[in-house]
């Protein structure tokens with residue numbers, strides 16, 4: 166690339182500063198933000214351009230129906246819970262789900278965590294009042310603390326550095342776990358046997374027995390290759406805090422192209438996807454695969470304009486639309502979007518987020534979701550794509566590897582009274598370990614038909 170061309174690229178990466186950016190914290194008036202972003206710019210990348218390109222190719226395969234994406238993790242990671250046990254449990258849950266889905270779909274499953282960087286949240290209001298005290302809302306550990314005191318709720322830019330460090334230690338564990346024996350499919354299969362031992366899941370016995378037979382067949386044949394022992398595991402988060410995302414965006418020395426080196430995959434949320442806004446501008450300029458969340462109010466024209474803006478070269482795998490319509494709306498609103506995009510020949514990988522359109526407050530006052538409703542949206546997603554002859558490319562879910570009680574229902578029948586038992590999320594309710602596996606079995610059963 167000529168010097169002139171590369172200085173144009175660099176200038177372009179600063180263009181977002183001139184545009185309107187929704188959902189940014191009001192950082193205190195000080196030099197600390199400058200110091201922190203300067204420091205971040207000198208820190209090593211967390212992911213590499215070649216890895217991001219590999220993911221683009223895999224997401225392109227998902228768009229063609231030759232692979233399936235499983236993206237999962239907390240609504241918001243927290244510093245306090247970024248410990249080895251919790252990270253391992255999340256990875257284990259995703260690997261277990263992926264094993265079941267691989268069988269059901271007879272396709273490779275792309276494993277991706279909402280992990281190692283999911284530390285910032287968009288909120289519906291900037292301030293909240295409790296007992297006469299008005300304070301900024303909690304925007305995720307990268308911005309402020311959850312405790313309801315003025316000190317904790319004041320945005321602190323130093324938290325961006327902490328978010329970087331936590332992301333680094335998390336991705337280090339992910340790489341160690343999935344490159345070592347932990348991800349061995351035979352191990353993962355043993356864990357799923359443990360899950361099936363619970364009579365609550367008797368409905369899936371037939372499918373579990375089929376998977377068991379397939380594993381025994383492979384063993385009898387002496388099948389033992391690298392792909393059984395290790396797996397790729399990608400990271401992702403919502404690219405919300407532009408000071409952080411822009412500091413982590415670097416020019417790849419091989420290709421001369423910019424990559425956001427904070428995660429393999431970044432997505433733009435439903436609340437920050439304005440066509441002329443700062444988030445769309447910054448992500449339009451990086452070469453990672455990216456996603457956009459689309460809610461029930463999205464028109465086909467909106468989706469087309471985003472596709473043209475974010476993927477002008479129409480590269481397969483570059484753009485994923487994560488639809489989050491709500492179980493009650495998906496069958497009515499998704500078809501026109503998919504048809505509109507399809508009619509123009511736009512390359513898009515379609516993924517279903519069955520969580521964010523199905524949130525409500527329970528009678529006892531907890532923000533929750535109902536497992537049956539979540540599953541209903543997933544079914545609606547497959548039905549729409551089946552009827553249009555288009556490709557359902559994957560699932561985006563909020564989950565944890567622990568036995569929390571945040572989502573109602575499932576075979577173990579978490580009820581409103583049970584929510585109080587282990588409601589630990591600071592933001593949105595997550596499927597627990599068992600509910601996550603139950604979802605994988607349900608979807609797998611539907612896919613193998």
Ligand code: PEP
Pocket residue numbers: 240287403433434435436458459489521593
């Ligand atoms: C999220 O993924 O946690 C989120 C806020 O989603 P959305 O942008 O779809 O509302």
Ligand code: MN
Pocket residue numbers: 240241521563592593
């Ligand atoms: Mn959420």
